[in-house]
């Protein structure tokens with residue numbers, strides 16, 4: 001993988017936005033889903049978002065959206081924290097996502113991005129940083145995005161940027177403003193020739209990667225930092241916990257030192273974007289044997305099958321969306 005480029009560019013599959021978007025109060029052609037420069041969320045980072053994947057079900061004109069309700073429930077919780085009043089409940093939001101995919105009519109692996117934000121100052125509200133006195137906006141866009149996590153694994157730096165403490169910013173919400181920290185960490189890592197960064201929290205313990213959670217494999221145990229290590233509690237992290245139990249692996253949440261990752265048999269990342277991705281090098285040293293290990297490879301395979309509808313045990317996590325031909 002070439003360092004310093006966006007993941008989609010690395011595989012040559014640039015994100016392609018789809019024909020339709022949901023914007024403010026209805027479906028519009030994508031080109032009309034625009035916001036003015038006065039949008040308050042743009043000024044102060046007062047927005048929240050989700051990242052959701054829909055995968056092509058092999059041999060069918062159908063997409064399988066992975067853990068749609070769980071993502072939208074997290075979205076709704078993030079909104080509440082920022083005093084963003086969503087005009088829809090989780091079920092209605094799920095309906096919007098399903099309709100968007102169906103209208104777009106593209107049988108292609110797709111990334112769905114709900115975004116809610118402080119929109120306009122209400123009449124009589126003076127300009128300034130505030131969660132009140134604004135109207136709220138909601139947009140949902142989608143773009144084609146295939147798997148971009150390299151099978152051979154990624155090389156990670158240990159970031160000089162600390163993951164902010166939950167006392168500084170609500171790290172369990174996906175708030176747009178908080179992602180400046182992630183962007184700085186990725187930028188630093190890529191400038192140094194790495195693919196991604198592992199961030200430590202303000203206690204010097206492992207928190208997570210730029211947009212993924214971290215696991216270490218020790219024998220038959222998976223060890224991952226607990227929620228109070230200032231992580232985002234990833235939905236893929238939770239999925240891997242269940243897949244690990246299917247495999248008879250033990251799952252332990254405990255604080256990890258950076259050296260614990262270097263001493264592990266295997267290290268991998270989990271996230272909606274990356275799926276399950278091996279880390280083969282950390283801060284210039286090989287992890288384990290410096291190649292994807294057997295536990296990571298098996299979890300990756302099971303996750304891949306699960307999200308594409310080939311695992312009946314966890315079918316309840318999929319929302320299947322038939323995509324009408326020539327929609």
Ligand SMILES: Cc1ncc(COP(=O)(O)O)c(C=O)c1O
Pocket residue numbers: 051182208209210211212213231232233234235236237270271272273
């Ligand atoms: C900061 C951060 N941590 C972890 C994750 C992984 O979370 P999930 O598995 O829900 O995608 C993400 C991606 O959403 C993220 O942005």
